[in-house]
Amino acid sequence: MTGLAEYELHEGEGGAVLALTGPYLVSSIGAVDEDLRSLEGDIAQVDLSGVSEIDTVGAWMACHIATRHNATITGASERAQRLLGALEGMDSEEQIAAPRLPVWSRVPEAMGEKxxxxxxxxxxxxxxxxxxxxxxxxxxxxxxxxxxxxxxxxxxxxxxxxxxxxxxxxxxxxxxxxxxxxxxxxxxxxxxxxxxxxxxxxxxxxxxxxxxxxxxxxxxxxxxxxxxxxxxxxxxxxxxxxxxxxxxxxxxxxxxxxxxxxxxxxxxxxxxxxxxxxxxxxxxxxxxxxxxxxxxxxxxxxxxxxxxxxxxxxxxxxxxxxxxxxxxxxxxxxxxxxxxxxxxxxxxxxxxxxxxxxxxxxxxxxxxx
Amino acid sequence: MSEEENAFHHHARYRGDYPIVVEGLTNRFGEITVHEDLDLKVQRGEILGVVGGSGTGKSVLMRSIIGLQTPNAGDVRVFDKSIIEAEPDEEIGVRDRWGVLFQGGALFSTLTVGENVEVPLKQFYPEISDELRHEIARYKVLLSGLPEEAVSKYPSELSGGMKKRAGLARALALDPELLFLDEPTAGLDPIGAAAFDRLTRELKETLGLTVFLITHDLDTLHEICDRVAVLADRKVIAVDTVPNLMDLDHPWIQEYFNGPRGRAALTAQALDELRKHMDLPIAEHAVKALDNASSSKDKA
Known part of the structure; x- marks a missing residue:
């Protein structure tokens, strides 16, 4: 099965509803990743009822949008709920790469170290x-x-x-x-x-x-x-x-x-x-x-x-x-x-x-x- | 299929019953035959423990399944795709659906833990933005039970148990459906081992994983394995739940499960079960009795 992750923004009760449809998986999310991040305006609800398949990456994305727009997540399947629950409190700001100093202090430091x-x-x-x-x-x-x-x-x-x-x-x-x-x-x-x-x-x-x-x-x-x-x-x-x-x-x-x-x-x-x-x-x-x-x-x-x-x-x-x-x-x-x-x-x-x-x-x- | 569809084409989750099927597997190294006509089926959604004495080819079996070892005969199918017919590094659409934790963690030593987790993501899904990839790497590390600071550390700065967890984070990077664990609790202290067992169980349940787990750890078998496959005499001689296996009349199985260590693990398991019902008055006595029994046995 091939499908595309898609999204649609429409007005619903109590504000804008962001409806996610299609598979939200690590393999399909690349298509909508940038767009979803740059969404502007108020969103009151993130509707997952149209999501055909979801993994932790999809759940993470939904979580991320919901937190940023202060929205609620609705229509989550049982699996989606389990994943959302598991990802709770997994926010982190830690740098992936080892910490690196800015160039003006790094070069002299490297020199001194030498x-x-x-x-x-x-x-x-x-x-x-x-x-x-x-x-x-x-x-x-x-x-x-x-x-x-x-x-x-x-x-x-x-x-x-x-x-x-x-x-x-x-x-x-x-x-x-x-x-x-x-x-x-x-x-x-x-x-x-x-x-x-x-x-x-x-x-x-x-x-x-x-x-x-x-x-x-x-x-x-x-x-x-x-x-x-x-x-x-x-x-x-x-x-x-x-x-x-x-x-x-x-x-x-x-x-x-x-x-x-x-x-x-x-x-x-x-x-x-x-x-x-x-x-x-x-x-x-x-x-x-x-x-x-x-x-x-x-x-x-x-x-x-x-x-x-x-x-x-x-x-x-x-x-x-x-x-x-x-x-x-x-x-x-x-x-x-x-x-x-x-x-x-x-x-x-x-x-x-x-x-x-x-x-x-x-x-x-x-x-x- | 248009080009765009092709770029973001994905696999549906496996819905069949047996994600791993091994048939008639034979592995020989020179004169030594490790496996002969070995059959094994792993059910979807289970944790299958694989046990066997040293040198019975547990790791070789795992390497055959994940395509690192070409067997002399037989077939291995993962998600109904044959691993044997494919070339060692050929893309057959299963490598992004499994995660492997090697015994020592096998982390890339020149990359930080976070970068290690990003390697498979970069390899398979280069279209994912840097921002999202970093986020994924971070939560996978946390999901594996490591502290936040571990993300930017190098493997050489981690303890043995932390390396295993970091290896697990990398194995989980692509949200696999299938997880291979090679002796995950070997070399961990009992507390760390129990925590790792719990983690495996939790992850299996939340992520809906099928787990192929090689172990020597009797506690692991009792605690988290749904079924256990016993390797002996170059074959899988039995696949069943632990209680059913203990009834089997095979010398190695008897020795393994009913030897002193096997009994100790069993008693511990029974004690745990009883403690869960501690508020029942009768259970307290039973626990004490069992405790006394096991301590006097130790003295003897």
Missing amino acids: VFNARTGVYGVLSFLGSLILATWSLLRNPRRFRMVALVRQAELVGVSALPIIGLMSFLIGIVIAQQGAVQLAQFGAETLTINLVGRITLRELGVLMTAIMVAGRSGSAFAAQLGTMKLTEEVDAMRTIGIAPMEALVIPRIMAAVLMMPLLGFYASCMAIIGGAVIGDVILGIPFWTFLSRIQEVVPTYDLWVGLIKAPVFGLIIGLAGCYHGLQVRGNSEEVGIRTTMAVVSAIFAVIVLDAFFAVFFTELGWG
Whole structure:
């Protein structure tokens, strides 16, 4: 059956009568909703005798009109009366959306909140680092509590399974550096310096930096999302009550895996980039592949390798720390997991790049220029 | 049919006898057969309780009926429309006529309670003005027995019992004819559970609902269910009123209704009945006697 909700206003005894006809249901009320609301003038009676079907929405509408015009409801069927009775006293002015401040106070407030959050965030990460050190210390005194299996598993996830993507990425970066470098250096007739360029920049800077960004995106986000979900499902609380410290069982294996895998991945990335450069050298510059590789040994000082390898575990620590810290900060709802994962990745990459600048100055001052 | 008529086309209320008909339902998960050739009919206007031990497929049965689980065989008809033949998300004109309360409430965690109630309204009836939609959301929340302030709260700010009520408000958003409740009183304190039972009963009577209710709660069965379906041996082995079921000679049914908890629920029910007639002199003695009997039984 299809019908339309309709209404008619006519004069009756004691004033105007609003006669509602047809079905007054949630599915049909949209047609008359606006019109009924904008009715002007006095209405003495709301006549429901022509209503074929009614649900709470229809009854609500009738109630609403009756209250607004101070009218009485007549001709209600038994069902309509029951519904009207149930809706009595259900008026409410409560806002549906969560309360929101006006723009001029909301924006400064959000700004202030950001500043405070940044401060508590720094405190939070530092105290997290502190408890990590304490947990590591107590683990060193009770090495039997150390979770080797978890560490190996995490090392596999962070390191081994990242090999293909990091290898491909570094190889391509090596190609780009060699190719672009050769174009520029050719202007001075110094194409052979391409070897120095590729060798030094990958071992010193790009190999480790790009790897750190990749690991932050792959593993830092995974740490945050996984720990965050465990936090939401109360798994972390369950561990605590059983007497397992989440720091030992969850955080240390992950951070250790990141610290241990970063230098290996960074070195691997540098090697792949050099191979990429050597391929381009062979194809475009006419430097034979093996000559390119043996020249690397001569033009790249050993301390360039050390610069890369010293930075790598620090970057790993930052990535692991940011991932685990933000994961364990999740509370409330699933949206928070997403927010915290984003924060983990963004803050890790940001911190890595800032620290990298410090390292650059530091090592140059040391004379490792 | 003109376009306008089409836009505001609505369903007449179901007038048949059996809004839910399940025939020959078979559900298998790998090696495990949960249901085999299961039949069940739900009468219009009743509260049907569904009981069964853990793993007998009560939730699977509900998921089959509401189209979340495609069975291996059999047919499920809701309002005489087959759920099985329809694609999982295809519109077959029944989804706006039922409301489902999942066990944990399944509220959308990024929306306030009021916004949660508005979701089905927006989905099915976008023509309803914002003003009316807000009003509907508000009174549905109040109708579910939540305080006014709950409307603008997020699910994470609510207690377990309040989440269930908020879930109920969302299930009632479209004034459904059919209400599915999956263990509504599980995890509630006895007072909250009793209040929820009363609410279910009241809503059923005022709104003219048919209720499909999965429960473990014996008090719920005694208090509000018109009939109870017992799931065992991969089938519905009996559908009847509680007193009639208790006379049946099936080991699981006997264990369930006549075990210690079953008897306690029954005594409580009898005491309640008697207290209603407290002004009769004879009843007072009977209540005392029953009270003593049950407390001495507890001690023993």
